[in-house]
Amino acid sequence: MTDTAIDVRSLDHYFGEGEARKQALFDVNLSVRRGSLTILMGPSGSGKTTLLTLMGCLREVHRGSIRLLERELFQSDEITRIDMRRRLGFIFQARNLHDSLTARQNVMMGLQVHGRGAPKTHALAADHILDLLGLGERLDYLPGNLSGGQKQRVAIARALVSNPDIIFADEPTAALDKESGRTVVEMLKALGRERGATTVMVTHDNRILELADRVVTLEDGRIVKDVAGSGIQTLAVPAMPG
Numbered sequence: 001m002t003d004t005a006i007d008v009r010s011l012d013h014y015f016g017e018g019e020a021r022k023q024a025l026f027d028v029n030l031s032v033r034r035g036s037l038t039i040l041m042g043p044s045g046s047g048k049t050t051l052l053t054l055m056g057c058l059r060e061v062h063r064g065s066i067r068l069l070e071r072e073l074f075q076s077d078e079i080t081r082i083d084m085r086r087r088l089g090f091i092f093q094a095r096n097l098h099d100s101l102t103a104r105q106n107v108m109m110g111l112q113v114h115g116r117g118a119p120k121t122h123a124l125a126a127d128h129i130l131d132l133l134g135l136g137e138r139l140d141y142l143p144g145n146l147s148g149g150q151k152q153r154v155a156i157a158r159a160l161v162s163n164p165d166i167i168f169a170d171e172p173t174a175a176l177d178k179e180s181g182r183t184v185v186e187m188l189k190a191l192g193r194e195r196g197a198t199t200v201m202v203t204h205d206n207r208i209l210e211l212a213d214r215v216v217t218l219e220d221g222r223i224v225k226d227v228a229g230s231g232i233q234t235l236a237v238p239a240m241p242g
């Protein structure tokens, strides 16, 4: 296995056709090391979400190359992309929790879509990760009875419970207070260290920049800055589920 989780080469992306055609990404090159935490920053409309969704197999690569876990996405078929998505975890702003399912059941969905393990172990794994995220007292609550920040933590637990190889996150800490935001980022870092999980996160949250291994800035569809972070510092990291 190589040390590179994601390798983006000469990537362009367009939206629309004919007169309405607009280029959103221009010759993006980015190589992301396995187990690292990379933050994507940039003004609104700079292409962060477009890049994240291309890397996350949620859009078709039109021009250029993205190698994800050593598989090429350019000209890949839908079966390959579905197969790849099973190895990814997504934490997006739109929380998409099922209103009729409890916090525990929502997190268990993250395991059931992968079809791994027995339902009893699913419940234990769900409880464990919810507990780590401070929701141990809310396992049986429906989303309607949780605050915005608590719902976001349920969505984070659901993305992490299946032990994805790569986690793509869009503003995962926006709805959280400073301490919960740090806990989430520290958990992602622990997953990187202990299991080699790689995180790419779009954020405007300056409070967590110092935790990143690398901060990449986009402007008008181009990478304009790429700096190693100070994320190598020692952190008090919560234990992860076994």
Ligand SMILES: Nc1ncnc2c1ncn2[C@@H]1O[C@H](COP(=O)(O)OP(=O)(O)OP(=O)(O)O)[C@@H](O)[C@H]1O
Residues within 6 Å of the ligand: 015, 016, 022, 023, 024, 042, 043, 044, 045, 046, 047, 048, 049, 050, 051
């Ligand atoms: N589905 C779409 N159809 C047409 N244009 C789009 C579409 N999605 C994004 N764009 C355009 O592509 C450019 C990049 O958008 P993108 O959402 O990737 O930016 P962003 O940096 O994530 O912005 P934000 O911080 O506001 O989420 C913008 O000019 C946007 O208007």
